[in-house]
Amino acid sequence: MNAKPLVNARGIGLQIGEQVILRDISLQLETGKIVSLIGPNGAGKTTLVRVILGLIQPDQGTIERQANIVVSYLPQKLALQPVMPITVKRFMELNIRSNDKSIEAALHEAGVARLTHAALQSISGGELQRVMLARCLLRNPQLLVLDEPDQGMDPTGLQVLYELITDIRDRYQCGILMVSHDLHLVMASTDQVVCLNQHVCCTGHPESISEHPEFLQLFGKPVSGLAVYTHHHDHKHNLHGDVVND
């Protein structure tokens, strides 16, 4: 296995106008490791993800990416518009070398094979997340970046997702960076948790981090392992299970 990290970010800082979005953040992504980013709304999670992907240039710090690695990205939302008619299958093969069999396999792996011929704009939010995840897998990624893959999913879907993500790491031997609101998901399938609030509040193994004072301050009640599903609600859900930010 390669000892060099896939991505090595050091001292990342970013501000927009007067507002500091990110401050002195260092983060390493390695092959076969799942890193979870958690933090309250407005903590800069998505911004950090975009910096790591190279979509935004940071004001301070350096990012070293391994050359020519295949990166797959599942964004928080698509600019998908119902005016563009497209089926799930056609969406899957856009810009990816693929065939019917590999598309079928990827959709099957994400548990949405039955949607192959559905119109992309007709499926639900949770299904869309999984279709996008399938498209990420179709690229055979070495680094997989997931921005809230759990949004819009029902509890059963979430359960499947936890298992799927660890499964993906083992099967594809890729590094995974995941943003999540769902502490249960974080605890169940993460090698390293990074708790973000403009700066890195605390970082470490999921078990140790749940004891960390800064973590407790941000998320309130302690989360004891996998057993209890309690977390501080910093967002609400609408009837469809989509996250509603107030």
Add this chain to the structure above:
Amino acid sequence: MIEYFSEPFVWRALLGGLLTVLLTTPLGCFVIWQRMAYFGDALAHSALLGVAIGLLMGVNPNWSVLAGCIVVALLLVQMQKHHRLGSELSVDTHLGIVAHAGLAGGLVLLSFVDNIRFDLEAYLFGDVLTVTMPDLWRMLTACVLLALTLFKLWKPLLLLTISEDVARVEGVPVARLRLIFIIMLAIVVAIAIQIVGVLLMGALLIVPAAAARRLSNTPERMVLTGILIGTIAVIAGVFSSLAWDLQTGPAIVLVALSMFVFIQFKRS
């Protein structure tokens, strides 16, 4: 009706209309998908400025229109960048300003033109019945170039339409694609204003494509259906304008529009 077919100018009009629809519909689909409906208007209206400058400088207006459209297109690309960084006015406001600045500027400049042969109406409403053989060759060349470019860039353009971030992460040269697209749009608008004129250019761009939406489940089918609808509009528009002495451009747009309305009622 039959006697029209012996007239070469009728054939040229039909061919010119058809080639124009082949140019406008694929780009019209992208314009709709990317919510850029006013881009076509901004380009077309400012084309009048190109006409005026060409006439005042004694340059062939065909070329000055093309140059004008490309300059405005580059301006619009800068504007898009500006908007992605955040702006206090929205895109449609800026586009409306560009469009009407072009129209007003063009009309004012044209009042300095004392060329007797100059026909303002032809530029405002188009004049499909005066299409010449060189015009047809120009359109055909543009069609071939557009088809080749779109064929090569089709999938990345679709991906960019669905998610710019995903496209960038996957190595799609987004800035270059956007530039190529808007230059293609500028060229198409410069050519197509001969058929429908600057005022109705936007309609020819989006109405056939919008009418096709309801009948399509893939992007490609939307383009092909749109071309079919546009073709019917051109044929019906040209003949009705010959039969009842109507303005051809507006007649073509009205036929396309009625097909759009009909399709909306068809099934919902």
